[in-house]
Amino acid sequence: MTYQNVVVLGGSGNVGREFMSQVMRHDTVFSKKHLNPTNIIGLTDSKGFWFNRHGLNIQKNPENIYKWRDSKETFNTFMRDLDEYHQYDNLCDLLKFIQDEGMAGEIVFVDITAGKDDLRDFHLKVINDSEETIITANKNPLSIYSTDVFGTLTRFRERYGFLCTVMAGANAVSNLLDYYDTSEIVKKIEACFSGTLGYLCAELEKGGRSFSEILNDAKIMGYTEPHPKDDLNGIDVARKLIICARTFGHNVSMTDIELEGFIDESFLNIDDVDDFMESVKGADQDMKNKFDSAKRNGKTLRYIACFELHENGNSVFKVGLREVPPDSPLGSLKGSANKVIVETDIFCGDKQSIIESPGAGPDVTAWGLRRELLSRLTGRKGGDYKLT
Ligand SMILES: NC(=O)C1=CN([C@@H]2O[C@H](COP(=O)(O)OP(=O)(O)OC[C@H]3O[C@@H](n4cnc5c(N)ncnc54)[C@H](OP(=O)(O)O)[C@@H]3O)[C@@H](O)[C@H]2O)C=CC1
Numbered sequence: 001m002t003y004q005n006v007v008v009l010g011g012s013g014n015v016g017r018e019f020m021s022q023v024m025r026h027d028t029v030f031s032k033k034h035l036n037p038t039n040i041i042g043l044t045d046s047k048g049f050w051f052n053r054h055g056l057n058i059q060k061n062p063e064n065i066y067k068w069r070d071s072k073e074t075f076n077t078f079m080r081d082l083d084e085y086h087q088y089d090n091l092c093d094l095l096k097f098i099q100d101e102g103m104a105g106e107i108v109f110v111d112i113t114a115g116k117d118d119l120r121d122f123h124l125k126v127i128n129d130s131e132e133t134i135i136t137a138n139k140n141p142l143s144i145y146s147t148d149v150f151g152t153l154t155r156f157r158e159r160y161g162f163l164c165t166v167m168a169g170a171n172a173v174s175n176l177l178d179y180y181d182t183s184e185i186v187k188k189i190e191a192c193f194s195g196t197l198g199y200l201c202a203e204l205e206k207g208g209r210s211f212s213e214i215l216n217d218a219k220i221m222g223y224t225e226p227h228p229k230d231d232l233n234g235i236d237v238a239r240k241l242i243i244c245a246r247t248f249g250h251n252v253s254m255t256d257i258e259l260e261g262f263i264d265e266s267f268l269n270i271d272d273v274d275d276f277m278e279s280v281k282g283a284d285q286d287m288k289n290k291f292d293s294a295k296r297n298g299k300t301l302r303y304i305a306c307f308e309l310h311e312n313g314n315s316v317f318k319v320g321l322r323e324v325p326p327d328s329p330l331g332s333l334k335g336s337a338n339k340v341i342v343e344t345d346i347f348c349g350d351k352q353s354i355i356e357s358p359g360a361g362p363d364v365t366a367w368g369l370r371r372e373l374l375s376r377l378t379g380r381k382g383g384d385y386k387l388t
Pocket residue numbers: 009010011012013014015016044045046047072091112113114115116118119137138139164165168195222223224225226359360361362365
């Protein structure tokens with residue numbers, strides 16, 4: 001039996017713990033489902049990593065999941081004596097460690113961190129200087145740097161999976177890759193790409209609860225970024241629009257996007273998450289007024305990412321809050337649902353391509369990552385297929 005050996009970067013985080021728990025319930029050797037079961041041999045946080053070349057011991061007792069899944073602190077305590085923990089100065093030390101263990105060419109890294117420069121460097125090193133594979137839910141390496149970085153990372157598609165960076169529960173990214181490969185020019189995109197902001201809009205539209213209460217809910221449900229200001233300043237949606245546009249062939253960067261935050265900029269400069277959550281209470285009345293005003297116009301509000309290719313070849317990228325009819329394709333979205341409407345030469349008029357799916361949450365994201373991992377298994381379809 002050949003294992004798919006996995007190292008989870010950020011495995012102790014919200015999505016990371018859910019990912020671990022789903023893999024342990026369904027994808028390891030104990031599930032007896034796949035010819036190449038998943039074997040988690042390493043798990044990192046921001047300071048170091050746990051490693052066991054035969055597989056982390058935490059995997060052996062899926063019945064303990066409930067003891068560690070819901071809190072990072074209890075997870076860290078649970079892990080303390082199970083396997084060896086190595087501190088690192090630089091994430092690239094991990095790559096060297098794996099090579100020294102004689103495991104080069106056998107690893108899939110799953111990036112569930114929100115890291116920036118150090119993760120960009122790690123992704124580049126893995127793709128340029130090793131034969132390992134990366135599957136990422138972290139959008140930063142593909143979006144906040146130059147198109148060259150995007151091009152380098154995605155040049156070996158079989159070694160770089162990024163389906164979960166946009167609409168984690170759907171096939172949006174692979175559809176856009178298909179348009180690129182078939183030379184089908186994307187003319188227009190309109191999308192709601194944020195589970196957090198979608199949930200906020202749908203709940204504010206109902207009335208009854210304040211903006212800050214709903215945001216707190218979204219944070220508890222794991223929809224928000226590690227710092228929710230990255231949702232509210234529109235950067236998370238802009239990153240997704242950049243990843244989409246680069247995927248269908250556009251040389252676009254953050255400065256090309258007309259970006260309007262969800263709330264006033266004056267609330268968006270607080271680094272401490274608890275202080276930030278307290279301060280945004282100041283935006284409650286303004287957000288209520290905006291939704292009341294839209295309602296008086298027979299409209300509602302949605303946070304929309306838009307790309308349009310003009311006849312003269314110029315393209316426009318916009319991200320912001322827009323009034324839309326409540327029964328329109330984006331105005332009718334509920335909860336954390338995401339939707340992307342794409343127009344190309346073939347897919348236009350009443351043949352637009354529309355993809356809708358849940359866009360956020362640890363469960364959806366972890367499932368998307370597992371799906372991408374499993375799609376790479378050579379032995380996936382050779383298992384003992386059971387019908388019940
Ligand atoms: N929530 C969702 O619905 C979705 C999330 N994502 C993405 O998933 C990622 C993780 O989100 P979430 O689980 O909520 O975040 P958390 O903050 O809960 O977890 C982040 C994890 O990454 C580790 N980490 C942070 N920085 C670094 C670094 N520089 N190097 C190595 N490890 C690091 C943290 O370790 P430590 O504990 O030491 O800080 C922690 O284990 C984000 O990039 C997010 O955009 C993508 C799609 C959907």
